[in-house]
Structures are given as C-alpha cells and as structure tokens.
Amino acid sequence: QFFFFFFQAEDGIRDFCLSRGLGDVYKRQIHARFILSPKGLAMMREKYSQGKFGICPRVLCERQNVIPIGMSEDLRTSRVKVYCPRCEDVYIPKKKCADVDGAYFGCSFPHILLQSYPELYPTPPNSAYVPRIYGFKVYGKKGSKFYEEQKGLTAVSYTHLT
16 A cells, blocks of 8 residues: 655745755645645745845845745756836845745746736836936936946846756
8 A cells, every 4th residue: 555645835835945956846736736726926025025135136126025036947956036116127036045946936936916906016216326427417427327228238038958
C-alpha cells in the first residue's frame, strides 16, 4: 500500500531551502500554482498590503509596497526580484527573500495579483524628477528625460529556455 501526503503551508511562503534534484521542480510548480489560486492570491494580497515584501527604493514612489516577481520561469536562472506597481520597474530586494529562486513566483504573478484586486493599483506619481544645472533644465543631453524620449527605451522581458 502507498500513501500520498500533500502538505500546504498555511501562509503560502514559509521557508525556502536550497535543495537539489527533481524536488525543486515540484516545489516550484506547487508554489507558483498555489499563489495564483483564489486562496493564494488572497494570502499574497494580505502580505502585500502589510508590506511584507518591502518597499520601492525609488524616492519618488513614496515608500510604495512591492510585489515579488521572477525574471524567468526556469529554476536556477534568476533570483527573485521585486516589482513596484507605481513606477512599474523591477528591483533587487533588500530583505531576506533575496535568496529565493524567482521561478517560485514566475513572471506573471504581480500582474495577475493587480488584475485580481484592482483596488491595489497605486495612484501614479504626482511628481517627476527634472534634472537641473544651476536651476536650468537639462535639455537634449544624456541624462535628460527629453534625450531618453527621443532615443527610445528598450523593454526587458523574462527569458524562457526551451
């Protein structure tokens, strides 16, 4: 006779340890799927609201709470990063979760969380930094907002190895 036991952490993310082998793949799949379930999303919403994942390091975001994100769906490709919904940028986390593999969250988690709970969308920043030299706006030079708009920014997306 065989018995199968499935354990579920009561708060979604309990403790991560780096192990090797096929177990990592299954743990990643279970965690990534659980946090996208209605119960998992509700638990992660609560953690996000409490600021458990940290705050955006950008000054103009005014201490906006961040959401964990993976830059790849594959294990051992990238560590977890944090996504700021206000400035819509990705940063390296400063808290203890920096040792977690990003595949445990996946590339879509922050966006699914925000679409599931639209009230979590922050207000856009009400001010933007304007570079100045002795009070004069910098125009048309590297480091200027106008320069970057003319040049065009490239989008960075996740990688998926096949």
